[in-house]
Amino acid sequence: MPEGILCNKKTVDTKEYLDALLADRRGTKYYEEMKNLDVDKEKLKASLKATCKSRFRTWLELCSHCALCGDTCFLYLANKRDPTQVPSYKIQSTLGRIVKRNGDVDNAFMRYCMDVAWSKCTCCNRCGSFCPYGIDMGVMFGYLRGLCFSQGFVPWELKIGSGMHRIYRAQMDVTTEDWVETCKWMEDEQQDEWPGLTIPVDKEGADIMYTCNAREPKHYPADIAEAAILFHIAGENWTVPSEGWEQTSLSMFAGDWGACKMMVETVYAAIERLKPKRVLGTECGHAHRATVIEGPYWVGRKDGRPPVPYLHYTEWVAEALRTGKIKIDPAKRIKERVTLQDSCNYIRNYGLKDITREIMSYLVEPGYFVEMTPNKEHNFCCGGGGGFNGVGIYREQRNVGLKVKRDQILATGAKLVIAPCHNCWDAIRDLAEVNHMDIRWSFLKPLLIKMAIVPEHLKPKEE
Amino acid sequence: MYQFITGPLLWLSFAVLVVGLIVRTVIYIRGLNWQIDRVAYGAHMGLGLRGAIRSIIHWLVPFWSVGWRAKPLFTIIFFVFHIGLVVTPLFLIGHAVIIKERFGLGWPTIPMGLADALTIGVMCAVAFIVIRRIALPEVRIVTTLYDYLLLLISVAPFLTGFMTVHQAPGHQVWLYAHILSGELMLIAIPFTKLYHVVGFFLSRGQIGMDFGIKRDFKGNGFAW
Numbered sequence: 001m002p003e004g005i006l007c008n009k010k011t012v013d014t015k016e017y018l019d020a021l022l023a024d025r026r027g028t029k030y031y032e033e034m035k036n037l038d039v040d041k042e043k044l045k046a047s048l049k050a051t052c053k054s055r056f057r058t059w060l061e062l063c064s065h066c067a068l069c070g071d072t073c074f075l076y077l078a079n080k081r082d083p084t085q086v087p088s089y090k091i092q093s094t095l096g097r098i099v100k101r102n103g104d105v106d107n108a109f110m111r112y113c114m115d116v117a118w119s120k121c122t123c124c125n126r127c128g129s130f131c132p133y134g135i136d137m138g139v140m141f142g143y144l145r146g147l148c149f150s151q152g153f154v155p156w157e158l159k160i161g162s163g164m165h166r167i168y169r170a171q172m173d174v175t176t177e178d179w180v181e182t183c184k185w186m187e188d189e190q191q192d193e194w195p196g197l198t199i200p201v202d203k204e205g206a207d208i209m210y211t212c213n214a215r216e217p218k219h220y221p222a223d224i225a226e227a228a229i230l231f232h233i234a235g236e237n238w239t240v241p242s243e244g245w246e247q248t249s250l251s252m253f254a255g256d257w258g259a260c261k262m263m264v265e266t267v268y269a270a271i272e273r274l275k276p277k278r279v280l281g282t283e284c285g286h287a288h289r290a291t292v293i294e295g296p297y298w299v300g301r302k303d304g305r306p307p308v309p310y311l312h313y314t315e316w317v318a319e320a321l322r323t324g325k326i327k328i329d330p331a332k333r334i335k336e337r338v339t340l341q342d343s344c345n346y347i348r349n350y351g352l353k354d355i356t357r358e359i360m361s362y363l364v365e366p367g368y369f370v371e372m373t374p375n376k377e378h379n380f381c382c383g384g385g386g387g388f389n390g391v392g393i394y395r396e397q398r399n400v401g402l403k404v405k406r407d408q409i410l411a412t413g414a415k416l417v418i419a420p421c422h423n424c425w426d427a428i429r430d431l432a433e434v435n436h437m438d439i440r441w442s443f444l445k446p447l448l449i450k451m452a453i454v455p456e457h458l459k460p461k462e463e
Numbered sequence: 464m465y466q467f468i469t470g471p472l473l474w475l476s477f478a479v480l481v482v483g484l485i486v487r488t489v490i491y492i493r494g495l496n497w498q499i500d501r502v503a504y505g506a507h508m509g510l511g512l513r514g515a516i517r518s519i520i521h522w523l524v525p526f527w528s529v530g531w532r533a534k535p536l537f538t539i540i541f542f543v544f545h546i547g548l549v550v551t552p553l554f555l556i557g558h559a560v561i562i563k564e565r566f567g568l569g570w571p572t573i574p575m576g577l578a579d580a581l582t583i584g585v586m587c588a589v590a591f592i593v594i595r596r597i598a599l600p601e602v603r604i605v606t607t608l609y610d611y612l613l614l615l616i617s618v619a620p621f622l623t624g625f626m627t628v629h630q631a632p633g634h635q636v637w638l639y640a641h642i643l644s645g646e647l648m649l650i651a652i653p654f655t656k657l658y659h660v661v662g663f664f665l666s667r668g669q670i671g672m673d674f675g676i677k678r679d680f681k682g683n684g685f686a687w
Contacts, residue, residue, distance in 0.1 A: 054494025055669060062662050065596075065605040068534060076601075083604035092605065129687070130530040132522055132541075133663060134670030293677060297501040304503030304677055351682025377679075377686055378529060 004033025009040065009152040011258060012163025021163065026392055027156025037152050039110055044103035047147060052099060056143065059135040060096050063088050069137065072130040074380040074404040075120055075397075087127040087137040090116050095144045114153040117144045117255075119394035122386035122401075124344040129377065145255030154254055155391040161250025165259045169266045170214040170246040180242050182217040186225040195460050197232045199224070202274060203239035208316075209276035210240050211247040211267060211291070213284045213422055226445035227282065233452050234325035238280075244270025247281045248422075249290030253387030257298065264295035271307050279310040283443045285345030285421035286385070288312045293350055312346045314420055317444055318355045321362040332451040334364045339372055339414040341405075341428065342379035343421035353377060356420070363418075363447060370412040380404050382419070384427030402431035409439065417441045468642050469561075476646040483653025484661050491665050500673070507676040514675015514684065515668035521687035522667055528687045537595075544588035547581035548617065552645070554578075557628065575628075582625050589618040609656075616651050619644035 003009065005020070007030045012018050024030050069087040070076050076085040083089065094113045098105055105113075121141040128136030148154055149162075164171050170179075183199040190197045200206070208231070216223040231238045244267045251259035271279060281288055292310045296303070320326040340360060346352045353376040360369045372379060383402040388394065405427065409417055419425040419441050428441040497504050504511055521528040531538040552558060555578050559570035573581075592614060596606045623641035631637055651657055659666075674685040 051499055053496055053499055054491045055500050057494075058491060058662060058666055062656060062659050062666060063605075064656060064659070065602070065607070065610050066537075067599065067602040067605055068530065068537065070601040071533070081601065083600045086601045086605060089601075089605050128670065129685070130533065132530065133659070133666045134518060134522075135666065136670060136673075294501055297498055297503075300498065302497065302503060303506040304497070304501070349678045351679035351685070353682060355681075 002036075002038040003152075004030070004037060006030040007033035007037055007152055007159075009037075009150065011166060011256060012159060013166050015167060018160065018163045018167055021156070021160050024156070030156045030159070031393070034111065034153065035107070037107060037110075039105060039107060039151055041103050041105070044098070044105070044147065044151065047150060048099060048103055051143070051146075056095075056140060057099065059133070059140065060092070060099055062133050063092065063135055064133075066132075069127040069131055069135075072127045074124075074126070074383065075122075075401050078383075078401045078403045085120060087121070088135075090120050091137045091140050091144075095140055095147075098144075098147065110148065110151055110153045113144060114148050114155070115394075117141055117148055118155050118158075118387060118391055119397040122344075122381045122384075122388050124381035124385055125348055126344070126378070126380065129348065142252075142255070145253075146257055147255070149255035154256075155387070155393060157390050157392060158250060158254035158387055161387075161390070162254040162256035162259045165249065165251045165256075165263050169243070169263060171248050171250045172214045172218045174214050174217050174246070176242055179217050179245055182221050183224065183240060186221055186228060190225055190229065193460060194229055194232055194458065196458070197228055199228045200239045202242050204274050206237050206239040206274065206276045207278065208236055208238040209271065209274055209279045210238055210282075211245055211270075211279060211287075212240075212282040213248045213287055214246045215422070216282065223282070223443070223445065226449055229449055230320075230326065230445060230452070233454060233458065234320050236325070239274060239276065241270035241274055244268075244273075247287040247291045248284060249286065250387065250390075252286065252290045252294065253390075260290065260294075261298045264291055264299050267291055267295075268299060268307055276308065278308055279306065280316050281310065281312060283313045283420040283422065283425075283445065285343035285423060287422075289345040289349060293345075312350070312352060313444065314346070314352055314355050314359060317448065318358045321359065326448065327453045328362050328448075328451045329453045334416065334447070334451075335368060336416060337368055337370055337412070337414040338364055338416040338418060339370050339409060339412040340375075341372075341382060341417055341419040341421065341424045342376055343419075343424050344379070344381050344385060345421070347379065348377045351377075359444065360418075363444075363451060370414050372408045372412055380408060382421075382424040382427035383431065384423050389423055389426050389430070399430070399434050402427060402434065406431045406435050406437065410437075415439050418444065418447070420444045464639070468639065468646070472646060473642075476649040480649045480652055484658070487653055487658055488661055488665065491662075495669065500669075502669075502673045502677055504672060504676070507680070510675045510680055511672035512675075514673070514679075515671035517684050518671025518674065518687060519664060519667045530687070540588050540591050543584040544592070547585035547588070547621070551578055551581045551585070551621070551624075555624075579625070579628075582621050585621045586618060586625070589614050613651075613656055616644075616648050616655075617657070620648055 006024055067086050073087050079085045094116050123138040123142050125136055125138035128138055161171055180201055183201055187199040210227060249260055249263050292306055296305055340356060383405045388398045417428050417439060419428050420443055425441060432439050525538055525542045526532055554571055554573040556572045559572045562568050562570045596602050620641055623637050623644055626637040627641050652660055679685040
């Protein structure tokens, strides 16, 4: 059977197809069909010709098989130094082989590639920073995911996720109406405690346009309220777009480059429409990577930058604290041992390491902040990046991978982990649960709200 | 025979080396694509060059990069191997004499004792690398016969050169073997992984540009 009904090379562009995938519990039928999915060798060959250029070919060829990358990979360490987890082995035995055979590979091999691409690499790019040649296997695995996706070999959840983006322009089925209503709801709900608080939708020319992660309106609307409260305290002139508010990209995890482009175009269209001075994204790592770091390239912006300055949430927080827009009550500063999770996507891959430390200097009483080892751009992935958190068939492998972060956290002796990234936050929650750890984890927003000094004029009037 | 292998064949080897490396460099650079690589090379050349230079220097100097510091023994062996490979043939008195005879050019040289030490260093390093490839499971799994062949090509001129200089029995055989294996290495460079003599700079430069332009332009530069 060349193409399955659920598992095939088609992208998910209709609600019917999406619903059919969702109805297939745990993707049982989907993965069954995958076993018989044909490889379109000509298409694979053509893709290689068009997109596998000198950088990848040189990386694959130059690799001197020194295996220095082994120890740099948290999955290698977490799996008791299993040689098949050495990054160079993982990429040479997958993409390397596809390139060598110029696309002449079979179904079983493509399923092997899928397993490696999604359960043995989170595209955290740590190995690349330790390779003497600078061979970035995370980047190559991203590319391999694209090849796998185009052939239909992609985990069920991510096929659905990329379909969500194609249909709803959001990683979950949140429509424009749902989003705007959620904003209104959160605005109304805060009036007792925060009179006059607004969540302005589609305001033109604001100083800040705020974008977030669809799971916030879907599952954690309080997160939107928290963002609004902090803008309210800081006195920001801000807005959210009714369309183009979703910043994340499960399509990036899936390797569905077409959907990636659609997503970024939607956000950039909101920027063109509302003309904000700056855009600010929520506490999410991959959303920043998708929309700010890689996004400009997907939509063909030659300068590699978004249309206006696009900040990560930590950048705004640091600025608000630095300029005194938000003042921290010294009595409420954190006075317990606390550590910080460096998200690969905006620390290693965007250079915000000093910004996050600056925030810690405001929030934590001196002497209580403990760094993980290693940290900053050399930090380990949380264990849940690159879509790993969300793929059911790889849950066991994901849980094994969490061990490295668990040990890093335990070594700090901290009971509180600040994790300004949705995926890291989830991974730390899960590793605490799996290992019965007595720790707490938090985004920045709730901590800031607890600690900020509320200006008198914003406090509710006593009746 | 001697005339041929130190004359036309030597010239041919150098020609293959130089032309080969130029062609490969041109192909590499032409194959870079800002949109596919997702690095805006052209739009931020300044940031890019700064990133490239930082990236190259950090890895060219022993123990300057975090990666080198993570593996001290490997790093020492690595630099003993590479310094010996580059310095010995370039500044050996025996080679300088030939340059003087042929072109009348004065050429800087190193003392024979140092040359011997470097040569022995190269040979020991190769032995270490071979043992490492066999002993460590994570290295063994990625090692192929090709890797050993490259080590053989690299070490052969040193072993034969050492025997020649120290007047081992069968001097002429060692001398010819030395010249031919040296030429084989020169010819092999553009066609094998040994291409990294320029490929290292291209690849490190590229990843440096990537971080300089796109991934770490907000910070003080990536802490390699």
